[in-house]
Every structure is written in C-alpha cells, then in structure tokens.
Amino acid sequence: MLHTIRTSLVKGHKHCLQCLRSASTLGAQDKPDNVRHFSDNTQTRSDMAPSRTGSELAEARGNQHPGVIEPLSVKGGTQSSYMGSRRGIMSSSANSFKNIELQPIPVPEYTEDRDLDLDSDVDTFPCQNSNKTSGPEPEYDNIVSGFKTFHYDQPFALKYRKGVLPDLHLAYETWGELNEAKDNAVLIFTGLSASSHAKSHEENERPGWWEKFVGPGCAINTDQFFAICVNNLGGCYGSSGPSSINPSTGKAYGTKFPILSVEDIVRSQFLLLDHLGIDTLYASVGSSLGGMSSLCSGVLFPDRVGKVICVSSCARSHPTSIAMRYLQRKAIMMDPDWQKGHFYTTGRYPKSGMKLARELATLTYRSGPEWEERFGRKRISEDSEPSLCPHFMIENYLDYQGEMASTKLDPNTLIYISKAMDMFDLGETFGNLHSALGRVKSPTMVIGVQTDILFPVWQQRELANVLQEAGNNAVTYYELNSIYGHDTFLLDLSGVGAGIKGFLETQLTETGRTRQRKDKN
C-alpha cells in the first residue's frame, strides 16, 4: 500500500523520504532532528521559507534557457501558470521558475506487515502460460500433404564447400492454369520459414501463408497467371533439407547437409521450371528471403524472367541483419538438446532454444509502432503486482509466438537457410553490385517498408538506386509506411498487394510518343 504525502519541505529537516516511515516505526515523538517533516494536508510553497541554492541556480530557474547548440526542435512552452492558487506552489518572484500545482508523491511506507523475512513469492516464477494473445500473424505452417513433389535424380552441386546433394526433392504447389505458350507462370519465392502452401486449394484447404494475395482477381491473379510456389531447398515441408533422409546413408542429414546458398535455392527451382517446360517466367515474386531469390533469379537467368518483384529484401545482407539471425542460430545451437544438429532420432528436441530463437525472430519481424498501438503498456493481468515473470502483454505475446512457432519449423532449416541469407551478396559473384544488378534485363519492382528493422528501408533504396545506376530504366520503387515492419509483406494487401498487382498487370509499354534515351556511349 502506498501512503501519499504532500511535498512541503521544512528547512533544516532532512531524510525527507524516511519521515513518514520513521514516524510510523519509531513513533512520531522519536523523529530525529535531522529528519524532514511532511504534513499530510495541503500546504503551499508560500508557507515555507525556501532554501535556495545559490544565485546562479535561482536565476536559472527564473528564465528561459538559451541553449548552446541550436536545438533541432523546440516548441514554445504552452503551460498555464498559477499564482497563489490554493494548492499551487508560490515562490518568491526572484526564484520563480514557474508556479505549478504539485500532486502528492506516493512514498512506500514501511509497516510491520511488510514482508521483512523476504519469504514472498518473488522467486516462485509462476510464469503464466495462459492469457495468450493473437493477432494478424503470419500463416506460415507445417504441411504434410497437398503438394506435388519434383524429384531431380542427379547429383546437384552447391555453391560452397564443393557441396553436393546426391539427388533433390522439391515440394511445390500451383494455382491457375499454365497457358499453351507456357508464358504466364509467376514463381512465388518464399521467406525463410514458409512452405509451398501459399494459398488454399482442393488438396489442402487450409489457408496458405499468402492466402489473400493469390487467387482469382487477387494480386497474383490466377485467372490470368499460373502461380507456382516451392518449398525452399533446405526446407522441411517436403523439399530436401537437413531433416530429409540422405539416400547415401539412410539417415537424416542433420548437419551433414551441405551449406546452402540463395543461388542454390534459385537454381533448384529453375530445374523444376525446366521439368514443367517453362522456359521463361512471366514474373518472379518474393519477399524477404523470397525477395533475395527473386532478384537473384533476375541476375542468374536474365533471359528467363520477364518481371522481377522484390519486397522487403536487399541485394546483399548487412551486418545488423546477420547479427539478428546469428543470435537465433546461437539460441538453438546452445540448447543441449540440439546435439550438434543430430537430434532427429534421439527423442530430444531443442525446444527451448528454438522457442527463444522464434521469439527473437518475432522481435525482428515486427516493429515499435505496431506494438505501441497494439500493446502499449497493457498488463497480462491488470491487478497483479510485478514479478520477475512476464508482466506486460508484449512479453506474453512474444512467449506465445515463440511457443507456437517452436515446433513448426525444423531448427536445422532455420540454421541453414538463415546462413544462406547471411551469405547472400549478389556483388560477391559478379565483382560488385553494379555488375550483378546490371544483368537484370526485366522491369523490376522494389518495395520497402519504413518500419522494417530486419531489412531497413535504406537497403531497398540502395537496391533501387543501384538497379537504376546499373542501367535498368524500368525500376518501380515504393516505400510503404505500414506499421507492420518486416511482416508487412504478409499483411498489407492494400500496399504490397495492390503494388504487385499493378506491376504485374500493367502493360509496360509507353502510350503516345516513345521517349528516346540518349546513349552515352
């Protein structure tokens, strides 16, 4: 219980904060002489002899501070002043900084019922697992059926460490019809943790992770386009990955799986396109890792991609993003149950490491403004006193997200694919970014989100600028002010969805007189 007192200081009395405490424990008569007195009634500053602290300070309080460095933003004061109001504090005019009405200060009071033996329940940690909260979350989820599988039965050589996979499986789903010319295919590259199930269909009616973005009349209009989505190489939703059985050994690869690159992911999907007889994509589309892949497809296969769409992504990974993914990998790898990645048949699963990793990921996927609006300082239970356990809704939310996601994705998939994202640098392969992005022959759309902390918007600006500087005269760059941070691509139909639809369906021809570009060479 808080005991409220008024700030009214009597000169010469000190230990102001212990006054009431002293009064209640030592008895009012035992107040030491050097204890400040507090009165519990309303007293004005004018009742007291003010104890000033030097003319400098006194003068300082009376006037506006001119500052020494030009402030970037200082609004004029707008307060109303009180002079001698009933509860206002009135100082002498020489000392007055302003006259304000002071409310009581709550000061904790020590009484015998206070828990002096410290046997409270602070250290019992009844951390609640109830009161979970949900919201507009990604629909990434495990799928075990409802997809087709492409089997490539030859060795597949990888970019790094002379890695080779003896064969390759890719799970994929399609929507719409491939036309006779086979030129209406749109390849949807996924983020790190997504399956091929971007959209519900007859074989799997659960909503997909991009449910509202794909379909008849949608951003990717399946009345017009043949949409394809593939579970990434390295994934765990039907494609070859660390949890797959290595045909050479009959056991799960675990961390015997070779190191992956984004280029490997892209190249494997073009093998599927070959298999489907698709020579040239109408467009490649992707966000986050998918944006890297989409861009990479335009660089590696400039003649096979008609339009490139790259949302909330980058042309090369930057140290802050690497740091965020590194810490997720570390959380998993330090879990003893991870067992160097060979946990599949041990009956132990690195749940706690994976959960922390997914909570960390959630922190990087969303943003301050959304959480401010959604959670603010809301408590899990409004009447509970704080403990060392989660107290605020935001903590509960992260816990919930971590819990939900901790068993949906193979921890090794997270490790391998996040590593591939770290390694991603289109400039590395082609000498520099300009050379790499100069290869992209198709119109390219870049979308960035101002609240994204994982792929900050300056990286999208860099990407759009370098594309243009490298010679691409059909770059569409949109910068969105969505509050959803990195996850905007999963949620923002009106910004991301409309942008993609417009870019895909606009006849990219100039009507009227063709503008002539002057060749500099």
Add this chain to the structure above:
Amino acid sequence: MLHTIRTSLVKGHKHCLQCLRSASTLGAQDKPDNVRHFSDNTQTRSDMAPSRTGSELAEARGNQHPGVIEPLSVKGGTQSSYMGSRRGIMSSSANSFKNIELQPIPVPEYTEDRDLDLDSDVDTFPCQNSNKTSGPEPEYDNIVSGFKTFHYDQPFALKYRKGVLPDLHLAYETWGELNEAKDNAVLIFTGLSASSHAKSHEENERPGWWEKFVGPGCAINTDQFFAICVNNLGGCYGSSGPSSINPSTGKAYGTKFPILSVEDIVRSQFLLLDHLGIDTLYASVGSSLGGMSSLCSGVLFPDRVGKVICVSSCARSHPTSIAMRYLQRKAIMMDPDWQKGHFYTTGRYPKSGMKLARELATLTYRSGPEWEERFGRKRISEDSEPSLCPHFMIENYLDYQGEMASTKLDPNTLIYISKAMDMFDLGETFGNLHSALGRVKSPTMVIGVQTDILFPVWQQRELANVLQEAGNNAVTYYELNSIYGHDTFLLDLSGVGAGIKGFLETQLTETGRTRQRKDKN
C-alpha cells in the same frame, strides 16, 4: 571450384544449369536432347534465335514502367546502352529492354572430387574463439574497491509488493569538491550495468565508464562541480543487490531480493544526499536508465534538483524496449545453471544464458550504420568457406562482447534492474505523463539519438514535447545523428558531452530585455 560459363541460350535445350555438369559427368556426347547448351566462349545475343514469351512481355521489356502508385523516389535511369558491342547482347529492336554486357555466371560443377559421402567438416563446429575484435566499447566494468559505502541502517520500503530491505548499502564515488554552500553537486545516475566508477581517481586509477566526460574542464567540470556517482540499488558493485548477503538470513538474496523500481533507485540515492548534507543538487544527469532516474528525481524531488539532464531515455518504457529486455532475462532464466537465481554458492554460473543475454543487449545498444561502416561484410577469415559457425566479423564481435560482459555483471542484477526499467512509467504514479512531468520545476535537457533502437528518438521527442506542454518553459532538446545508437552517450563527447557542458554551465538567465510570458490563467 566454380566453373564459369557465358549465358548463351540455344532454344530447345533445357536443364541449362545441369548442362556442364552433365557434360562433365556423363560425357559431352551423352547430353540429353532436352539439355540447354552452353558455350564457354563469348557469344552475343544476336547469334541466337530469341525465344520470346508473348507480346505483352516483349512490349513490357521495351519500355518504361509507368507504375500504378506514385513512387516516392524513382531516379531516372542513367545507364549507357551498347548496341552490337563485342560482348554485348543485342536483341531485336521489338524486344529490346536494353542492351547490356553480361558477365559469366559461375555455376558450381559436380566432379568426382566433390564430397558425395557428405563426410565434410560442416558438423564439427570449430567455432573460433580467437580473432576477437574490439572497438569503442563501453567501459562498464567490475570494481571491487576504490569506492565509499553509505550504509542506511533502517528498513527501506520499496514501491512494489510491499517489499522491504532491512538495510541498505550504496557504493559511491565523488570527484571535485563540495563547496561550502553545498550547492554545486551533480549527481550522475548510471545505466543498467555500470558501477559507481565513472571516472578514474587516486583510489582506483582504472578508466571509468564516463572517463572523458567527467573531470577538470570536462563536460561535468570537476573544477566547478562536485560530481557523485552511485552504484544503483540492485547492482553488484558494492550496493545492495541480489548478490548481497541478506542480514536477516546470512545468505545471498538471490531472487528473494524484492522487486525494484526506478523510484526506489532514486529515493535511495537521495538518502545518500541527505547523508552528505546536500539539500539541493545543482543538477542530475543520466543516460538510458540513468536518464529515467534523472528525470524521476526531477519529478519526485522538484525542489531538490536544479537542472535535469536526460539522455537517450524516456518518460515511460515502451513495448519494443520491454521486449528487448524480456528476451535478455529469458535467455538467463532458461539457463539451467541459473537455478531460479540461487546459483551463488552452487559452483555453477549461468554463463551461456548470460552471454547470450549480453550479445542481445549489444544488438540493442548499437546500430546498423555503425556496423555497416565498421564491419560491413568483413569475414573472420577471408579465405575460409562458410560453415554453420560464425563467418562474419559482426558475429565474432557479438560473441566477443557477450563473452567479455558475461561475467562482469551479476545476472540477477540484469534481471532486476531491467525489470525496473520495464515498469518505469512516470505517468503511472501521477495519473498521466502531463501531471508527472508538470512537476519538474527545473530547466530540463533532453537528448535523443536518431539511430537508437532501444530508446527510439520519437520517445525523446515525446518526452520533450510533454515537458513543454506540461508547462516547462526551459526545455532544451537536441537530436543527434550519431551512428553509435544507444551507446552514443558513452562515446560521443562532441555531441553529448558538449551539450551537457553547455547546459550545465550556461547562466540560464536572459541577458538584455526580459521576455515576458503571458500567463493564460
């Protein structure tokens, strides 16, 4: 080894990426009919019969994309075009998007020396502990001597849960001389993990955590001011905290320590001021948690603080900051060696949890721009192939910072004080922020940093605005563009240091004609 080829497509041949692979493993004569051919020499696009994919796409490529949403920033293309240059690709004019010179695509080649049995060292994790990197890091450090101790031998009641400490120790250090009027004291409130050792002195010559900011002629000029710095209540550098012995039990408190608040931290330090006979501070100064405390001192003791300085802080904690601290606590608390906080005499220390927590903290203290400049994509070893271990300098840096900091701070101190920061909300105690900040009677300086992700700059703007709206007509607000993120306050002498010095030493009186403020009441 990467085998480089030119992109030159021959219509009708597919599986382009497997071409060389097939050629090398199956023999050039065994190329299946559906394999794309690659030539290794320089071939131009005009040599080939282009396989176009519909007039729509063809047209699209030839022109500028008009867009459907007004782009925020699209620069005009600046490329130079090649027509028929030796290595350039020349398409038919109807199809030409642009004419560019394509460099070779590196395609991994499968040869027998590639490691098909997957017995590589990918899963050996020789994660390096060498090659550590250092830089302008905080000088927070453990101290065991060279400070004075204030002992308050009465029960100290805390804000939450009716918590009480039977007594109180506070470690503190001072610099400069307290003048006769005792009105030249500047109280330096610290951040979460700092000791009282802000500055070297005779009893402890090691550099302090604010070494260059405090001293003769410095930002806090000890020729003029009597600087005081206290190890926070809850700390582990001489003040009462979870690692202290509870006199009631003779054992370390551990998580029997009562829940702390920022108000408790501030009130305890004013007991020390009483002890020193300091009625009124010339100023309180603090950054981060210290900024919360400094501001809080102006709210709780408006008559005892002459000027308030609050750097990279806030008036209440926001959910993203809470989330960042929550994950640090979680990393510690899920370490089995934490043992519900009672690890002190067990011979086990939650090292790995604490290390991960400190790595996480480092992520929140620094910022993208600095890391971009300092590390970019630098490798730990330039000639190493990627593995699942750290590969980039940024990973090594975080590992190093975590390692260094993991044993310098009591994990329970981190848990308790970070919780106090989460709970901090000046509006909570006084109904709302306006009422709380309206209590501050002294000139107040607020400094924010644009790259701070832990205390984003909008929170400093909020603080400065609310102070002004609540009636403070002497608010100095500086917004710094330092690249050092939250840690700017530890590093930026020219911005933070000069600002503080100017604010402390400027005679806050108007020279010349006094401007009259119109009272609205």
